[in-house]
Every structure is written in C-alpha cells, then in structure tokens.
Amino acid sequence: MSKEWPLWEVFIRGQHGMSHRHVGSLHAPDAEMAIKNARDVYTRRNEGVSIWVVEAKHIAASSPSEKGPLYEPSESKVYRHPTFFDIPDDVGAM
Amino acid sequence: MYAQMVKSTGKGVKSREEMTEEERHFQDRVDADEKIEPKDWMPEGYRKTLIRQIAQHAHSEVVGQLPEGNWITRAPTLERKAILLAKVQDEAGHGLYLYCAAETLGISRDELTEKLLDGSMKYSSIFNYPTLNWADIGAVGWLVDGAAIMNQVPLQRTSYGPYSRAMIRICKEESFHQRQGYDIMMKMAKGTPEQKRMAQDAMNRFWYPALMMFGPSDKDSVHSAQSMAWKIKINTNDELRQKFVDQTVPQAEYLGLTIPDPDLKWNEETGHYDFSEPDWSEFYEVLKGNGPCNTERLEARRKAWDDGAWVRDGLMAHAEKRAARRTAAE
Numbered sequence A: 001m002s003k004e005w006p007l008w009e010v011f012i013r014g015q016h017g018m019s020h021r022h023v024g025s026l027h028a029p030d031a032e033m034a035i036k037n038a039r040d041v042y043t044r045r046n047e048g049v050s051i052w053v054v055e056a057k058h059i060a061a062s063s064p065s066e067k068g069p070l071y072e073p074s075e076s077k078v079y080r081h082p083t084f085f086d087i088p089d090d091v092g093a094m
Numbered sequence B: 001m002y003a004q005m006v007k008s009t010g011k012g013v014k015s016r017e018e019m020t021e022e023e024r025h026f027q028d029r030v031d032a033d034e035k036i037e038p039k040d041w042m043p044e045g046y047r048k049t050l051i052r053q054i055a056q057h058a059h060s061e062v063v064g065q066l067p068e069g070n071w072i073t074r075a076p077t078l079e080r081k082a083i084l085l086a087k088v089q090d091e092a093g094h095g096l097y098l099y100c101a102a103e104t105l106g107i108s109r110d111e112l113t114e115k116l117l118d119g120s121m122k123y124s125s126i127f128n129y130p131t132l133n134w135a136d137i138g139a140v141g142w143l144v145d146g147a148a149i150m151n152q153v154p155l156q157r158t159s160y161g162p163y164s165r166a167m168i169r170i171c172k173e174e175s176f177h178q179r180q181g182y183d184i185m186m187k188m189a190k191g192t193p194e195q196k197r198m199a200q201d202a203m204n205r206f207w208y209p210a211l212m213m214f215g216p217s218d219k220d221s222v223h224s225a226q227s228m229a230w231k232i233k234i235n236t237n238d239e240l241r242q243k244f245v246d247q248t249v250p251q252a253e254y255l256g257l258t259i260p261d262p263d264l265k266w267n268e269e270t271g272h273y274d275f276s277e278p279d280w281s282e283f284y285e286v287l288k289g290n291g292p293c294n295t296e297r298l299e300a301r302r303k304a305w306d307d308g309a310w311v312r313d314g315l316m317a318h319a320e321k322r323a324a325r326r327t328a329a330e
C-alpha cells in the first residue's frame, strides 16, 4: 500500500463576520490541495468566505482527564458574571 | 439502511451490576444525551461497532454514486444534468464526512477503502440494483434518498459527536436529493403515456429494494438492543420501514402511480398502512454478493482505486519534494 495522504483539519469563516470554525477534516498531499479539497467538500453551498487548514498532527489538545483541574477553578468565581451584582432598578440600564 | 445488519458485541446489553465503573459512567453520559467525543473513554465494543456502522454508511455513499453517475452524460436536459451532477457530488461529500468521523475512532481512510475492496466491509444492498433508464434516476432520488433520510434524521441525535455532526451536515443536503427525484417523477408521471409507463416500471422495480434498505426485522436482535442502548441506533428497522411506507403512499397517489403490492391498505385501527414484506431471501442473496450489480460495483471501485494510485503517489512525492526544498532554503 502506498503512503496515505496526511489528515488536515478544516476551519471555515461563515458569511457573517464570525470567527473561523472547525467543520471537519480531509486528506490532501499538501496545504494548497487541502484548501482546494476543503472548498469542494465543505463549501458547496456558500458556507464560507475563508478557509484555514492545519495538518492534524500539529494540533495539540487538552485531555478529557484534565477537565477538573482546567475548568473547575472558574466554577467558584461567580462574580465574573454581571448577574452576580444586584443593581437597583432606579439606576437604569447598566 | 445505508448501514444494514451491523453486528454489535452480540452479547446483549449488560446490566448495571455487570458493568465496570467506567462502563457505568459511560452509559450514564449516553443516557443523559451527552455527546461522546473521540478522546473520551468508551467501551471497545462501542468503538468497533461504530467503525463498522459509520464505514458501511460511508461506503454506501461512495458506491451509491455509481448507479446515478451512470446517467449524468445522458440526462435529458442540461439543467437536469447539472442537478444530477450536484447531487452525485454531494454523495461524494457525504462519504468523506463519514470517513472522517470513522477515522476519529482510530482507523485510517485507506484501511477502510481496502476493507471495502476486499469485501470484508459492506455497503447498502440497494446499490446493487441497476438504473436502466431516466425514470430510475427519479425513483432513486425519491425512494432511495427518501428511505435514507428516514434513518439519517434520527441519527443526528446519535451519542457519538463526530458521527452526529456528520449526520447533521448530511441531512441538510438530503432533502434536495429527494425533491429532485420527486420532481423527475412528477414530470414523467404527468408526461406522455410512454413516460408514465416508465415511471410506473421504475416504481415497480425500486419499491421492494427500497423497503429492504431498512434491513430485516430486528425487534429481537441482541445486536440492535446493544446499539440502541448506546444510541448509535435510534429506531428499530420495522419502525422506520413503517414510517417510510406511511409517508410514501400519498406521494405515489399524487403521482398517479400504483405501489406494486396488492395487499397494501390503510389500517384504521393502527393508523398505518399494512403492506407486504419484501422477499428477504433476495436480500440475503444480494448481501452475499449475488445481486444484479455487485460484481460491477466493486470492480468499478477497484478500478478507480488502482488507476488513481499513480496520482496519489505522484502528488505525495511532489509535496514531499517541495517541503524538503523549503526546509533546505530556511
């Protein structure tokens, strides 16, 4: 069996001034072809105005077992949300 | 369905007492409709069953291009040709979305392709039937994509994140497929007597193969019970088949076509149509490789794979050479 084309992760910016969002992955020999393939696979119905591709092996990801140490610290910091503070109605919109 | 008779562990669903701590935690997440993501812990049986199911679905999308591709060059108008081309291109896309989902479970796309080509993985029985004339393209879009939608819509809620996301993309594109098929059928059924005869003939040949797509009754299957507990199967085959019949009968009536089943009738009591089962011995023969087009379909895929080898290798070699040159220049 010959060598398999590497896997690329595809990120697309939709029409509406949004950030690029991960939409899926595909195989391609290089970045140029990956963008061309991404155009055909992921934007057949005007789903995007810009494409990013990153070879999958270059993506570092957090591991599910780190969930606790990573995200629990923010759970107790409720004062980071505006609803924590009671502002009297008389003050008006804030 | 596009995935038919997918074998699960075959051991039946474990009781909570029989489960390990990890399995119980996993099942709780599935029961709570949490999505399972690639890096999360999952039972080995879940992973293996999903690979089989998603791959079979992907292979079906890819092989499914062949019967329709057969008519692209002979579509009756330029507009019909452009539409059919877009439809078939969507199916290629569906195959790719699904291969990617399967790859997150630790198998490569090339391995999956090899398994299709050596016959160890299957694709849906429906694509082993020929498309003999233009009316068949209408019948395929209307009935085959229609049956596929029945199965794919609930699968958007499946427990495995990447599979669910692939199904959501696919479902967005499918209703165009079914509508373009029905549109062809409307034209034919309201056309000349000859066109109407062709439409009826296509309906006669595709009706039972479409019913077979859902697979034989699985209400007592241990494989299905496990898959349903894991939410990689949402409805039984009989439920989906009934839904499909109930939806399709009025559509056929509108076209003025007769469903080729003398026993088909509305059942006031159940609120559903009664209908005849397809010939399941034919279904098993098709699965074994003895359908009208099995050999032709696999040969076409093998030829595409073999003939494309030099392109895949050439592009890879070119990419490596350019990367090496870039590194040297830095």
Ligand SMILES: [Fe+2]
Pocket (backbone or CB within 6 Å): B061, B090, B091, B094, B170
């Ligand atoms: Fe499809």
Ligand SMILES: [Fe+2]
Pocket (backbone or CB within 6 Å): B091, B145, B148, B174, B177
């Ligand atoms: Fe389709």
